């Protein structure tokens with residue numbers, strides 16, 4: 001999401017507090033580095049969709065429709081075949097995009113632009129005063145780390161009105177290393193993001209709805225918070241997370257409950273079965 005760093009006003013990322021995450025550990029040109037913070041303060045790596053806001057009802061169905069259309073147009077397959085191909089790429093690579101890049105030579109930026117058609121994002125994303133209040137109070141830097149494209153993520157952040165509370169953003173366009181796209185849950189990508197922030201992994205906390213991403217982060221030494229409420233409701237019963245998820249330090253149902261969790265010097269708490 002380098003675009004948001006170059007155009008911080010678009011996402012509302014302002015006040016000279018933007019963390020630079022340009023390739024090669026160098027700050028994006030013209031973007032000041034965040035001031036160093038006391039070593040004990042955490043750095044929050046915040047997922048976006050279904051963690052900071054609910055994308056289930058209005059946003060995900062449109063992305064799914066657009067991705068299937070894109071696959072149909074690119075490959076000439078009919079809809080059932082395109083859906084099956086998407087599923088196969090999802091299982092093999094973790095994302096439709098990665099399969100389309102590898103096997104159909106699609107342009108990453110074209111794919112992301114065509115599959116995130118949201119000129120009306122401000123009407124689909126609900127501003128939550130509790131989230132704004134939480135982010136204002138949460139100590140330490142806050143960086144959005146999302147597998148979504150930069151333009152879309154910037155739009156969501158602007159619609160949520162949380163840009164001024166954030167210190168930076170890493171979107172999928174920035175998750176390219178050695179010419180390969182490595183979105184979450186890639187461990188090399190997570191290590192690189194943490195390194196670019198100039199941090200030790202144990203100082204970072206990943207806040208996420210996707211358990212696989214949390215497991216990968218914990219393997220890298222990052223502390224983990226599972227936000228289960230939105231994604232739990234969205235999944236069919238047989239796909240819902242179960243009791244005793246490994247790779248999770250803290251479990252909350254809503255991100256606004258973060259303020260109640262003792263996240264540093266904490267003992268990992270047992271993960272209860274989330275209720276619908």
Ligand SMILES: [Mg+2]
Pocket residue numbers: 047048049050051208209210
């Ligand atoms: Mg998510």
